[in-house]
Amino acid sequence: MKFVVSRDALLKPLNLVAGVVERRQTLPILANVLLVLEGDRLSLTGTDLEVELVGRVPLPAGAGEDGEVTVPARKLVDICKSLPEGSDIEFSVVEGKATVKSGRSRFTLSTLPAREFPSVEDSIGTHQFTVRQGQLRRLIDRTAFAMAQQDVRYYLNGMLWELQGGRMRVVATDGHRLAMCTLPSQVDSPEDMQVILPRKGVLELSRLLLSEEEDIAIVLGSNHVRATTDEFTFTSKLVDGKFPDYERVLPRSPDKIVIGSRLDLRQAFSRAAILSNEKYRGVRLKLVPEAMEIVANNPEQEQAEESVPVEYQGDTLEIGFNVSYLLDVLGVLSGDQVKLSMSDPNSSALLEESESGDSVYVVMPMRL
Numbered sequence: 001m002k003f004v005v006s007r008d009a010l011l012k013p014l015n016l017v018a019g020v021v022e023r024r025q026t027l028p029i030l031a032n033v034l035l036v037l038e039g040d041r042l043s044l045t046g047t048d049l050e051v052e053l054v055g056r057v058p059l060p061a062g063a064g065e066d067g068e069v070t071v072p073a074r075k076l077v078d079i080c081k082s083l084p085e086g087s088d089i090e091f092s093v094v095e096g097k098a099t100v101k102s103g104r105s106r107f108t109l110s111t112l113p114a115r116e117f118p119s120v121e122d123s124i125g126t127h128q129f130t131v132r133q134g135q136l137r138r139l140i141d142r143t144a145f146a147m148a149q150q151d152v153r154y155y156l157n158g159m160l161w162e163l164q165g166g167r168m169r170v171v172a173t174d175g176h177r178l179a180m181c182t183l184p185s186q187v188d189s190p191e192d193m194q195v196i197l198p199r200k201g202v203l204e205l206s207r208l209l210l211s212e213e214e215d216i217a218i219v220l221g222s223n224h225v226r227a228t229t230d231e232f233t234f235t236s237k238l239v240d241g242k243f244p245d246y247e248r249v250l251p252r253s254p255d256k257i258v259i260g261s262r263l264d265l266r267q268a269f270s271r272a273a274i275l276s277n278e279k280y281r282g283v284r285l286k287l288v289p290e291a292m293e294i295v296a297n298n299p300e301q302e303q304a305e306e307s308v309p310v311e312y313q314g315d316t317l318e319i320g321f322n323v324s325y326l327l328d329v330l331g332v333l334s335g336d337q338v339k340l341s342m343s344d345p346n347s348s349a350l351l352e353e354s355e356s357g358d359s360v361y362v363v364m365p366m367r368l
Contacts (some may be wrong), residue, residue, distance in 0.1 A: 001035075001037055001064070001065055001066065001067025001068065001069055001091075001092070001093045002064050002065050002067075002090070002091060002092035002093070003037050003042060003059055003063055003064025003065070003090075003091055004059075004063050004064065004088055004089070004090050004091075005042065005057060005059060005063075005088070005089055005091070006086075006087075006088055006089070007080055007083050007084075007085070007086070007087045007088065007089050007102065008085060008086065009057055010042075010057055010080060010089060011077075011080045011081065013044055013055030013056065013057055013231065013232065014033070014044055014055070014076065014077055014080060015077060016053060016055055016207065016208060016232065017033055017044045017045065017046040017053050017054070017055045017073070018033060018046055018073040018074060018076075018077045019046075019053075019204065019207060020046040020047060020048060020051050020052070020053045020204055021033065021046040021047075021048065021073040021074070022048045023074070025048075027118075028112065029070060029112045029116050029117055029118070030047065030048060030049065030118075031072060031073060031074070032070035032071055032072055032073055032111075032112055032117070033045065033046050033070065033071060033072075033073040033076060034046075034068065034069075034070045034114055034117045035068065035069055035070070035071065035091075036067075036068040036114070037059075037064050037065070037066050037067055037068070038066055039061075039066070040058060040059045040060065040061045040062075040063065041056060041057070041058060041059065042056070042057040042058075042059055042064075043055065043056050043057075044056075044057070045117070046073055047117075047118060047119075047120065048200075049118060050198060050200060050201070050236065050237050051198075051200055051201050051204055051234075051235070051236045051237070052119070052120045052234070052235040052236075053204065053208075053232060053233075053234050053235075054232060054233040054234075054235075055231065055232045056230075056231055056232065067093060068114035069093045069098060069111050069113075069114055070111060070112045070113070070114055070116075070117050071098045071109045071110075071111050072109060072110070075109060076100070076109065079100055079107050083102045083103075083105065084103070087102045087103055088102060089101070089102045090102065093111065096110075096111055097109070097110070097111065098110075098111050120224065120235045120237070121223075121224070123221050123222070123223060123224060124221065125219030125220050125221035125224070125225075125226060126193070126220065126221055126222065127163060127189050127190070127191075127193050127219070127220040127221075128189075128217065128218065128219050128220075129163075129168075129187045129188055129189050129217075129218055130215050130216065130217050130218070131168070131183065131185075131187065131215070131216060131218065132212070132213060132214070132215055132216070133209040133210070133211050133212060133213075133214050133215070133216045133229070134209070134211075134212035134213065135183055135185070136205075136209055136216060136218075137206060137209040137212075138181070139168075139170045139181045139183060140159070140170070140202060140205065140206045140209075141206065141332065142179065142181040142332050142358075142359045143159060143170050143171065143172040143179035143180065143181050143359075144159065144172060144202055144203070144206065145172075145179065145328045145331075145332065146172040146173055146174060146177050146178060146179035146328070146361075147159055147172040147173075147174065147199050147202065148173075148174035148175065148199075149174075149199070151174060151175070153175070154239060154241060155196055155239055155241030155242060155243055155244075156173060156174055156175060156244075157198065157199050157239070158172075158196045158197050158198045158199050158201070158202065158239045159171070159172045159196065159197050159199075159202045160172070160194060160195075160196055160243040160246070161194070161195050161196075161197060161220070161225075162192075162193070162194045163187060163189045163191075163192055163193045163194075163220075164192045165192070166186040166187055166188070166189065167182060167183065167186065167187065168182070168183040168187045168189075169181070169182045169183070171243070171246045173244070173246065173249070176322065176325065176363075176364050177325045177328070177329075177361065177362060177363045177364065178246060178249050178361065178362040179329070179332075179359070179360075179361050180246065180359065180360045180361070181358055181359040181360075182358050182359075183358070184358055193220060194243060195220050195225060195238050196238055196239035196241060196243055197225060197236060197238065197239070198236065198237065198238070198239050200236075201225070201236030201237070204234065204236070205227060205234055205236070208227075208229075208232055208234060211229075214229060214230075215229070216228065216229050217229075221238075222238075223237060223238055223240075224236065224237055224238060225238060249348065249362050250350065250360070250362060251341060251342075251343060251347055251348055251349070251350050251362065253343075254341035254342050254343040254347070254349075254350060255314070255343055256287065256312070256314050256315070256317055256341070256342045256343060257312070257314075257339065257340070257341050258287060258292060258310050258311070258312045258339070258340040258341075258342075259310060259311040259312075259337055259338070259339050259340075259354050260292065260308060260309070260310035260311065260337065260338060260340070261308075261336060261337060261338075262330055262333055262335065262336060262337060262338040263336070264308050264309075265292070265308055265310075265330060265338060266327065266330040266331070268294055268306040268308045269283065269294065269306075269323050269326050269327050269330065270327065271304060271306060272294045272295070272296040272304045272305075272306050272323060273296065273323045273324070273327065274296075274304060275296050275297070275298055275302045275303060275304040276296040276297075276298060276304075276323055277297070277298045277299065278298070280322070280366070281322045281323050281324045282296070282320050282321070282322060282323070282366050282368045283295065283296045283320065283321060283323040283326075284296075284318060284319070284320050284368050285317075285318070285319050285320070285321065286316065286317070286318045287310075287312055287314070287316060287317040287318075287319075287342075288312075288316050289312060289313055289314070290309060290310065290311070290312060290313075291307055291308065291309055291310060291312070292307070292308045292310045292312070293305070293306070293307050293308075294306040294307075294308065296323065317342065317344070317345065318345060319342060319344075319345045319349070319365050320345075320365055320366040320367060320368035321349070321363055321365060321366055322363075322366055325363045326351075326363060329351050329361040329363065330351075332359070333351070333352075333353055333357075333359070333361075334353065335353045335354065335355060335357070337353070337354035337355075338351060338352070338353065338354060339351070339352050339353070339354040345365060346365060347365065348362045348363060348364050348365060349362070349363050349365070350362055351363065
């Protein structure tokens, strides 16, 4: 196997593929990237058995000899990064050793046989649809922060994708807060379906969505999700579990509605957070007509107080929240105004953009 490729054309897909590869592997071959040359197309594959990513690099016609091999992913990335921009790379494999040459530099890498490289099973998906990459990225960006990280309820360490009545919605929750975003356009899907993408799969997929207007084709099956563009094919196992009924978490008819400046509230919460308890991050909100008062205390008897003018007419209400959760939501919302809906100190708060937005957030209260 041999080919010549420009460093710049190889580096971008190689970087993305190597991102999937775990540094600490039980199987040595999982630290490698699989290179396959067929005609004028070079494909690069990385996997950790949960997530698989295949990047494609077009080569000039007749630029190489077909073949396949696996080489250490991180080392190949580091070599390509260290070579000067605009240089060409000659890659060849002879007797189990891969040689990478560029200008006066020459590197010899160990290889492992391509036949030992694991492939994700090629099961046919039951649901297929196409969305714009920018739309899918927005869904992920607006909800990913609420995924759990290492919860024993493993189905929370991921993101729900729901197709229902031609509508696509994604939901993430860690049990303390919930984020939900709905695609405004219809999705052409034959029947309703729910799947849970694992956390790593969500984060890797979002790194690939770089072209705002280009389409991405999604195939959902019972065990896998596959996303395909001209440049890559991404496959991830799904989490086998039942996602909680998120509709039940949404507050029913909250009667205390607050509308305020998103920027003013975000800055006030950021300042109050400085003197909140480092472990519990609690702040107390007190709603009075036309104002929200924010108070934070810590075990050192220090205190921060803020008062933010808001649109609110109603009874006085005191309620506690984890300020980090509120800041996360205010960080992903857009628009000048934010709408908070609450009913009493023991019920969750609903946050959304005050105009008709596509995202809804629920934050559980804290006892302070």
